[in-house]
Amino acid sequence: MSYLLYIKKQVLIEIGNSIGIHRPETGGILGCSKDGVISHFLFDYNDKSTSYKYVPSVDYLNEYMENNWYNNGITFCGMVHSHPNNAQSLSCGDLMYAKQIIESFNNLEHLYLLLTFVTEETVNIRYFKTFLNESHVIEAYQLCESEIHIIE
Numbered sequence: 001m002s003y004l005l006y007i008k009k010q011v012l013i014e015i016g017n018s019i020g021i022h023r024p025e026t027g028g029i030l031g032c033s034k035d036g037v038i039s040h041f042l043f044d045y046n047d048k049s050t051s052y053k054y055v056p057s058v059d060y061l062n063e064y065m066e067n068n069w070y071n072n073g074i075t076f077c078g079m080v081h082s083h084p085n086n087a088q089s090l091s092c093g094d095l096m097y098a099k100q101i102i103e104s105f106n107n108l109e110h111l112y113l114l115l116t117f118v119t120e121e122t123v124n125i126r127y128f129k130t131f132l133n134e135s136h137v138i139e140a141y142q143l144c145e146s147e148i149h150i151i152e
């Protein structure tokens, strides 16, 4: 498995302009173009989150992808959500949810999970690649800076 990640700068800008200006535990979905680049982002305006947990509005997101992404060759490939600054890693709940998502799609080899932390000046992002190992246990690999390629 490749541990390189390619993401469009525009996606990062959109994350900053949406998740970046809301309280922690908001989120959205990521779409990949055919070449594997993370090229699309949708902020989850309808989320049912609490201050402890991002709860995606699954129906809204699925409908959006069906109407806007799939017929344009964009596939669902990841999720983004924000944590408070003192919780800078994935929670058990995040991992269990990733497992559920991977299992619910037939063709999802891995799922990108992007965690964001918002401070006064910046929106920090940590990039994880989650996948099921041979024993069907969910694993998360945190990508290093050298593995993340931001495309103009």
Ligand SMILES: [Zn+2]
Pocket: 054, 081, 082, 083, 090, 091, 094
């Ligand atoms: Zn989380």
